[in-house]
Amino acid sequence: MNNLPDLPTKFDVIVIGAGPSGSAAAYLLAKKGFKVLLIERGRGLGDKNLYGGRVYAPPIREVWPELDKEAPIQRWVTKERISMVQGEKVITFEYKAEKKISFVSYLTQLSQWMSKKAEDAGALFVTEVTIDEIVMKDGKAVGVRSGPDFIEADVVIDAEGVNRLLLERLGIVERLKPDNIALGVKEVLKTGASNIESSFNVGPNEGVAWVIMGDVTKGIPGGGFIYTNKDSISMGLVLHLKHSMNFIENGKFDEHVSKLVEEFRFHPYFRPYWKDAIISEYGAHLTIEGATHFMPSKFAYPGLLIVGDAAGLLLSTGYTFRGVDYAVYSGKLAAEAVEYARNNGGFTYENLETYDKNIRRSFMYNELFKHRGAELLMNNPVMMAKYPSILMRVMEKMFEGEYTQETIYNALMQALKEEKVGPFDLISQAFGMVKSL
Amino acid sequence: MRIVVGMKWVPGTTSVRIDPKTGTLIREGVPSIVNPHDMPAVELALQLKDTYGGEVIALTMSPPPAIRGLEYLIGMGVDRAILVSDRVYAGADTLATSYVLAKAIEKIDKEIGKVDLAIFGQETIDSSTAHIGAQTASWLDWPYIYYAHSVKLIDNNKVLVERVLENAIEDWEVELPAIISTHMKALKPRPVRLINKIRYKVEKPLITWTNNDMKLDPRCTGLKGSPTIVAKTVDVPEVPRKKVVYKPKDGEDAAKWLIKTLMEDEKASKALIKALKEGGAK
Numbered sequence A: 001m002n003n004l005p006d007l008p009t010k011f012d013v014i015v016i017g018a019g020p021s022g023s024a025a026a027y028l029l030a031k032k033g034f035k036v037l038l039i040e041r042g043r044g045l046g047d048k049n050l051y052g053g054r055v056y057a058p059p060i061r062e063v064w065p066e067l068d069k070e071a072p073i074q075r076w077v078t079k080e081r082i083s084m085v086q087g088e089k090v091i092t093f094e095y096k097a098e099k100k101i102s103f104v105s106y107l108t109q110l111s112q113w114m115s116k117k118a119e120d121a122g123a124l125f126v127t128e129v130t131i132d133e134i135v136m137k138d139g140k141a142v143g144v145r146s147g148p149d150f151i152e153a154d155v156v157i158d159a160e161g162v163n164r165l166l167l168e169r170l171g172i173v174e175r176l177k178p179d180n181i182a183l184g185v186k187e188v189l190k191t192g193a194s195n196i197e198s199s200f201n202v203g204p205n206e207g208v209a210w211v212i213m214g215d216v217t218k219g220i221p222g223g224g225f226i227y228t229n230k231d232s233i234s235m236g237l238v239l240h241l242k243h244s245m246n247f248i249e250n251g252k253f254d255e256h257v258s259k260l261v262e263e264f265r266f267h268p269y270f271r272p273y274w275k276d277a278i279i280s281e282y283g284a285h286l287t288i289e290g291a292t293h294f295m296p297s298k299f300a301y302p303g304l305l306i307v308g309d310a311a312g313l314l315l316s317t318g319y320t321f322r323g324v325d326y327a328v329y330s331g332k333l334a335a336e337a338v339e340y341a342r343n344n345g346g347f348t349y350e351n352l353e354t355y356d357k358n359i360r361r362s363f364m365y366n367e368l369f370k371h372r373g374a375e376l377l378m379n380n381p382v383m384m385a386k387y388p389s390i391l392m393r394v395m396e397k398m399f400e401g402e403y404t405q406e407t408i409y410n411a412l413m414q415a416l417k418e419e420k421v422g423p424f425d426l427i428s429q430a431f432g433m434v435k436s437l
Numbered sequence B: 001m002r003i004v005v006g007m008k009w010v011p012g013t014t015s016v017r018i019d020p021k022t023g024t025l026i027r028e029g030v031p032s033i034v035n036p037h038d039m040p041a042v043e044l045a046l047q048l049k050d051t052y053g054g055e056v057i058a059l060t061m062s063p064p065p066a067i068r069g070l071e072y073l074i075g076m077g078v079d080r081a082i083l084v085s086d087r088v089y090a091g092a093d094t095l096a097t098s099y100v101l102a103k104a105i106e107k108i109d110k111e112i113g114k115v116d117l118a119i120f121g122q123e124t125i126d127s128s129t130a131h132i133g134a135q136t137a138s139w140l141d142w143p144y145i146y147y148a149h150s151v152k153l154i155d156n157n158k159v160l161v162e163r164v165l166e167n168a169i170e171d172w173e174v175e176l177p178a179i180i181s182t183h184m185k186a187l188k189p190r191p192v193r194l195i196n197k198i199r200y201k202v203e204k205p206l207i208t209w210t211n212n213d214m215k216l217d218p219r220c221t222g223l224k225g226s227p228t229i230v231a232k233t234v235d236v237p238e239v240p241r242k243k244v245v246y247k248p249k250d251g252e253d254a255a256k257w258l259i260k261t262l263m264e265d266e267k268a269s270k271a272l273i274k275a276l277k278e279g280g281a282k
């Protein structure tokens, strides 16, 4: 029983990482009859609910049209809210959407659903194994190594996610810098489905995605978020690491971040939403910002395609992410390139390079560059503090006059004066903002 | 050598909470793991196979989720695994568990091939009775030795087992077949290998035996076969610690401060006075 004579040690495609990107690629390729090995270092169990989020459905439906019916979806986002907070003053916008475009989900559960899809389609799915190296021969990826085991493949798809140790080892990308990292601190508050539906005024499968700006982060660039799961609310803060460090160095901030989340939780405006809830989970983690400098110089190398977070395909504005859908979509493009190569004479670099071209032509690539300005803006502490402040003063002057109230125009002018911003500055900055958007 | 190794699929206790109302474990959302103390047993079995050849078979009596644990062991290099699982085995105490395991070992011996050794872990992290090895040996009437650190084959049907006790290191010659329980610190387990995981998926070297296969009298298994009665469970509440740190000038200062602080506390002062009286102080 000791020798392993009949075991496959050569596959058409090896996919490293069973996150959304890897599972999508593995699924589509297995369905097309490729011999696929999908390798995941985790246990492939979705026990943690902390990594929850709002996920956009349309790109994922292209791979799994059955998404809406089968996937572990907590609630569809039908209401969008944005709030600005200054002390106890709050301005909130609400948008009630018509279509079901995005949903709230626990990411581990969702990833697990996707990897199960890949396995059911015929991919050989192996968990609890870490790949140590993408093996290169004559400048071409020829397989992977884990401990003493080498497994060969025509194409390796790197779907290792944001940490990218394998790509770093190959010299394709550099180590993460604090400029590109944000700290997320989060709590899951169990409150019950009916509480959520009555306090947010939503239907049984509907929910809210809520972004909060202003004081909740004590002026540190970043923001707060709230979204509704089936019977719990996820809430927390995202803080840009570089700015947090500056704030701490300048003595502008000396509290533990958990304290900030606690203050947010006790804020009189938000607190009623989770009245009587119990904290069922809490934690912190790092996320990526500014993905455009995070991209490798190419998405395809000989024998190697890079997908998902590893490819820097993650749109993050600080408190909303489009990571899962981008990951799935890039997995789809990778699978299509592999299929194209098979049908057009083999897995040459020329053929695989169609993946690189298709990424650059895709909506994702455009979006990432389009939103670069917004990222810069959100990263600017002055802008982040000034505009909510001005708006807040305007509101105050318009509505909180005890006997008299200001016209909008006067309220705005006075507010600008009090905030020491000239009307011209406002216009030019607003213009700059619009341009960068 | 054909070696059977026992595995128990247990809740990862670092994350287990107790329901304050019912006093039972909250298993919801708690990921299970291979009982960590089984790992040295598996490693020992694999090392013996590496040295002497043969086969290692993992055995567990458990509901089907334990398959994940068996997969892990196959990933480490175990050749095949047997899940013994049936509703009539549920609610077993150690006697009923060891009975089923002993019968499974007999069945392996008869149907798969002669079993030379069965190796168990020292104890489990969720029950910690350390009964299973000894009881299984009693059912089978095989010699049993616990706290084993290493095993060497000295002739065809004899092994030399070194075991480490608190105050002694002992060498025992043990006739095969035998049952061994490893010391929890005996050996460091090897990691899972990619090739073994591929083998698991391709060959599915996993057998499930229900009571249709085992044909045991249900009166001897599960809850019915378990004479143990849990009279009462006591939830020991966490003691709130005061978390005071005092930096004394010298020993005398430290003693004075300690006495003073303890005397200020009602409970502590009573205990202190009692202890001093018993020690002969006035």
Ligand SMILES: Cc1cc2nc3c(=O)[nH]c(=O)nc-3n(C[C@H](O)[C@H](O)[C@H](O)COP(=O)(O)OP(=O)(O)OC[C@H]3O[C@@H](n4cnc5c(N)ncnc54)[C@H](O)[C@@H]3O)c2cc1C
Pocket (backbone or CB within 6 Å): A016, A017, A018, A019, A020, A021, A022, A023, A039, A040, A041, A042, A051, A052, A053, A054, A055, A056, A107, A111, A129, A130, A131, A132, A159, A160, A161, A162, A166, A184, A285, A286, A287, A307, A308, A309, A310, A314, A320, A321, A322, A323, A324, A325, A327
């Ligand atoms: C806290 C947090 C919140 C987020 N919220 C949202 C959200 O609300 N909406 C949204 O769309 N996106 C969100 N994202 C982003 C989203 O999770 C990612 O963009 C998405 O998961 C990327 O998918 P992926 O497949 O590229 O990588 P991942 O999902 O990171 O998967 C990579 C996998 O590869 C495995 N792996 C890595 N290295 C190896 C190796 N050497 N060998 C074997 N396996 C390996 C990892 O274990 C992992 O499972 C969030 C991210 C974080 C961290």
Ligand SMILES: Cc1cc2nc3c(=O)[nH]c(=O)nc-3n(C[C@H](O)[C@H](O)[C@H](O)COP(=O)(O)OP(=O)(O)OC[C@H]3O[C@@H](n4cnc5c(N)ncnc54)[C@H](O)[C@@H]3O)c2cc1C
Pocket (backbone or CB within 6 Å): B005, B006, B007, B008, B035, B037, B038, B041, B059, B060, B061, B062, B090, B091, B092, B093, B094, B095, B097, B098, B101, B119, B120, B121, B122, B123, B124, B126, B127, B128, B129, B130, B131, B132, B133, B226, B228, B229, B230
């Ligand atoms: C009255 C009573 C009622 C119980 N009711 C239940 C119940 O309803 N449900 C329940 O899950 N448990 C129940 N248990 C616990 C269960 O009986 C024991 O967990 C089990 O018999 C193993 O004992 P242990 O964990 O103390 O193992 P130990 O004797 O401490 O373990 C020693 C070694 O034996 C091996 N081993 C242990 N268990 C197994 C196994 N199942 N398969 C293969 N190898 C094994 C392992 O190698 C382990 O390292 C009950 C126990 C008692 C006393």
